[in-house]
Amino acid sequence: xxxxxxxxKMKTRQALIAAAFNQLSAEHxxxxxxxxxxxxxxxxxxxxxxxxxxxxxxxxxxMVDEAGLTLRQLMRQARRRIAIGGSVISTSVLTFMxxxxxxxxxxxxxxxxxxxxxxxxxxxxxxxxxxxxLELAHYLEGETQCDSHHAYMQAEAMVTIVFTSGAEAxxxxxxxxxxxVERLQWQLRYISFGGYxxxxxxxx
Amino acid sequence: xxxxxxxxKMKTRQALIAAAFNQLSAEHxxxxxxxxxxxxxxxxxxxxxxxxxxxxxxxxxxMVDEAGLTLRQLMRQARRRIAIGGSVISTSVLTFMxxxxxxxxxxxxxxxxxxxxxxxxxxxxxxxxxxxxLELAHYLEGETQCDSHHAYMQAEAMVTIVFTSGAEAxxxxxxxxxxxVERLQWQLRYISFGGYxxxxxxxx
DNA sequence: TATTTTAGCGTACACTTGTACGCTGAGATT
DNA sequence: AATCTCAGCGTACAAGTGTACGCTAAAATA
Numbered sequence: 313x314x315x316x317x318x319x320x321k322m323k324t325r326q327a328l329i330a331a332a333f334n335q336l337s338a339e340h341x342x343x344x345x346x347x348x349x350x351x352x353x354x355x356x357x358x359x360x361x362x363x364x365x366x367x368x369x370x371x372x373x374x375m376v377d378e379a380g381l382t383l384r385q386l387m388r389q390a391r392r393r394i395a396i397g398g399s400v401i402s403t404s405v406l407t408f409m410x411x412x413x414x415x416x417x418x419x420x421x422x423x424x425x426x427x428x429x430x431x432x433x434x435x436x437x438x439x440x441x442x443x444x445x446l447e448l449a450h451y452l453e454g455e456t457q458c459d460s461h462h463a464y465m466q467a468e469a470m471v472t473i474v475f476t477s478g479a480e481a482x483x484x485x486x487x488x489x490x491x492x493v494e495r496l497q498w499q500l501r502y503i504s505f506g507g508y509x510x511x512x513x514x515x516x
Numbered sequence: 517x518x519x520x521x522x523x524x525k526m527k528t529r530q531a532l533i534a535a536a537f538n539q540l541s542a543e544h545x546x547x548x549x550x551x552x553x554x555x556x557x558x559x560x561x562x563x564x565x566x567x568x569x570x571x572x573x574x575x576x577x578x579m580v581d582e583a584g585l586t587l588r589q590l591m592r593q594a595r596r597r598i599a600i601g602g603s604v605i606s607t608s609v610l611t612f613m614x615x616x617x618x619x620x621x622x623x624x625x626x627x628x629x630x631x632x633x634x635x636x637x638x639x640x641x642x643x644x645x646x647x648x649x650l651e652l653a654h655y656l657e658g659e660t661q662c663d664s665h666h667a668y669m670q671a672e673a674m675v676t677i678v679f680t681s682g683a684e685a686x687x688x689x690x691x692x693x694x695x696x697v698e699r700l701q702w703q704l705r706y707i708s709f710g711g712y713x714x715x716x717x718x719x720x
Numbered sequence: 721t722a723t724t725t726t727a728g729c730g731t732a733c734a735c736t737t738g739t740a741c742g743c744t745g746a747g748a749t750t
Numbered sequence: 751a752a753t754c755t756c757a758g759c760g761t762a763c764a765a766g767t768g769t770a771c772g773c774t775a776a777a778a779t780a
Contacts, residue, residue: 317747321757341633344547346737359739360758367738420631427627427683429545434687462702469677469703476676479631483638498666498714499673505713506706521777525727551768563769564728571768724779729772736767742760749754 325364327354329378332371336417338482341424342372373436376425379418380440386411387447400455401500405474405493412478423479445471458511466507473499529568531558533582536575540621542686545628546576577640580629583622584644590615591651604659605704609678609697616682627683649675662715670711677703 331353335345347368348358365371390407394400412419422440425433449467453460477496481489535557539549551572552562569575594611598604616623626644629637653671657664681700685693 315748317755317757320747324757338635339633341547343545344633347739348737356757357759358737359741359760362739363757423631424628427624427631429543429548431542431687465699465702466706468699469706472677472680473673476680480642483635495669495672498669499707501714502670502673502710503703503706504710506708506710509709510702510705519778521726524777528727550766552766560727561729562767563730563771566769567727722780725777727774727776729774731771731773733770734768737765739764740762744757744759746757747755750752 321364324354324356324360328356328361328364328371329375330354332375333417333421336420338420341428342375342421343429369430369432372421372425372430372433375418375421376433376436376440379415379422380436380443382411382415382418383422383440383444384447387444391451401497401504405497405500408474408478409481409493412481416482419478420482423475441471441475452507456508456511458508462507462511466503466511469503469507470500473503525568528558528560528564532560532565532568532575533579534558536579537621537625540624542624546579546625547633573634573636576625576629576634576637579622579625580637580640580644583619583626584640584647586615586619586622587626587644587648588651591648595655605701605708609700609704612678612682613685613697616685620686623682624686627679645675645679656711660712660715662712666711666715670707670715673707673711674704677707 328350331350332342332345335349335353336342345368347361350368350371351358351361365374386407390404393403393407422437426437426441428434445464445467448471449460449464452458452466453463456463458466473496477492481492484492532554536546536549536554539554539557540546549572551565554572554575555562555565569578590611594608597607597611626641630641630645632638649668649671652675653664653668656662656670657667660667662670677700681696685696688696
């Protein structure tokens with residue numbers, strides 16, 4: 313009942329996922345990973361790949377799920393930090409930048425497949441991002457008493473520019489990056505302030 | 517002196533570019549185009565490709581330039597429409613959506629290569645988008661008397677969400693798309709209003 | 721008119737890719 | 751202890767890739 317067998321299977325499955333993430337980089341996107349190379353790095357024969365995934369697409373979707381999970385954990389962490397008494401905007405941005413530094417390849421996967429060539433991937437990524445937006449929208453709604461539709465639109469705009477800034481941050485270091493973060497924070501303030509204004513106006 | 521020769525060369529060069537754009541689609545991104553397929557569609561032998569481009573990368577960068585050119589022409593057109601008396605936000609958004617409908621593959625190229633695997637591509641796209649942002653920033657600066665730094669940040673945020681919305685619009689039709697455009701316009705208003713507020717506050 | 725240039729072609733080669741098929745041996749089940 | 755299951759392997763193949771090399775014919779140049 314120990315399940316030595318199943319345990320080993322899980323292990324190489326994880327090895328495949330890890331190998332695939334590892335081969336993602338600034339110069340290598342998911343669609344140009346090859347089954348054989350991934351299998352090689354995971355230490356199994358190419359044909360053994362099929363014992364774990366129907367094809368590369370299935371692996372990829374699994375990876376998107378994993379990245380989405382990381383993203384949600386991240387959000388929880390950010391909320392904890394804010395509760396302790398951090399500024400909402402700078403804490404959120406800081407947390408997100410940590411994600412990009414710690415799991416750049418997970419971020420790259422979401423970033424690229426969001427507008428990639430597979431509709432299934434695009435939908436999967438959209439779903440993960442939607443979670444992100446909805447949680448933020450809920451927070452905004454509670455915090456600023458604006459109506460839920462405006463809260464959603466605010467959250468969507470915020471997530472969009474955070475994501476895009478994240479993509480740019482991948483190519484930057486040092487001061488250029490700090491300037492980027494600075495701009496991002498201003499932009500979030502614009503949306504926050506403008507959103508607050510219109511939400512109020514609308515609720516009269 | 518007619519240059520029959522050079523003229524023909526230009527023609528097949530254009531055929532290559534056209535073939536490559538034509539093979540971009542929702543399901544096919546630049547990095548999985550093959551030199552052979554592009555050559556086939558352009559009606560030349562694979563090896564003749566090299567008479568025109570050093571490799572696929574060079575073709576791709578040419579295509580980015582072309583898409584950037586289209587984008588700038590678009591902006592001029594939008595400005596003309598606004599001068600005639602259209603609303604700034606809705607005219608700009610409308611014009612951009614026309615771009616997406618008329619040249620979806622040019623847009624897709626910019627969209628994907630912005631976060632693609634080649635640094636050269638990313639830089640080229642970033643350059644084109646920066647033009648776009650700078651022109652908008654200049655317009656905002658003139659129109660709202662805010663300082664140039666805030667104008668730039670506003671413009672950047674606006675372009676970001678317009679681009680991202682454009683990407684989503686590619687997958688939508690009919691009412692879902694109209695709702696997207698509606699949300700986009702609200703989001704632009706947030707930024708505009710918020711930007712105006714902070715720019716003023718800052719200039720005191 | 722004689723010569724040079726060159727866009728485009730065909731052949732050829734070395735690689736890489738996905739995956740069908742059948743085998744094996746170690747764990748699971750009875 | 752006898753049987754079954756199945757993760758992983760090796761072989762094999764057809765298809766596609768980029769590109770080196772040398773040829774040809776037509777346009778350009780002299």
